[in-house]
Amino acid sequence: MIASAELLTVPEVMARLKISRTAVYDLIRTRQLAxxxxxxxxxxxxxxLDHLINTRLEQEAA
Structure with missing residues (x-):
């Protein structure tokens, strides 16, 4: 268990990934983003969020 994890809001994730609110909630709904x-x-x-990005990068490289 991670004791001191930084928690991001949906708007912060939207800004970091440059995607819409709907897209963020779709990632959450499909369990791609915890x-x-x-x-x-x-x-x-x-x-x-780091895990999602790293997973996508690995998939693109394969």
Whole structure:
């Protein structure tokens, strides 16, 4: 378990990936991007975003 993971908001992920809100929620819905819910707020651990990017890079290189 990661004790001090940076948590990103959906708008922060949108800005980092330069994609729409719908695209971020599609990644979450299809379990390509891990997230947690705190109350009504959705948060994405920064390491989950890094994992998504690295996985996509590996897929593109193959």
């Amino acid at each position: 997230s947690i819910t705190l109350g009504r707020a959705r948060r994405i651990p920064a390491h989950a």
